[in-house]
Amino acid sequence: MKVNGQIPPSSPLPENECEGLPPFVKSWNQMYLIVIGTLFLLIVLFYAMMQYFD
Numbered sequence: 001m002k003v004n005g006q007i008p009p010s011s012p013l014p015e016n017e018c019e020g021l022p023p024f025v026k027s028w029n030q031m032y033l034i035v036i037g038t039l040f041l042l043i044v045l046f047y048a049m050m051q052y053f054d
Contacts, residue, residue: 017028025031 018026021028021031025034
């Protein structure tokens with residue numbers, strides 16, 4: 001994609017898109033997967049605890 005007649009650099013993400021990410025995460029999609037996976041794991045854990053202590 002050309003912007004103002006210039007080809008953007010070939011880096012995977014512009015530096016401003018990586019702003020705010022922890023150092024172990026390379027993209028926002030990876031961050032979203034980590035958050036969704038953590039929430040799913042907590043739901044399963046709390047459901048198992050509910051069944052065990054019922």
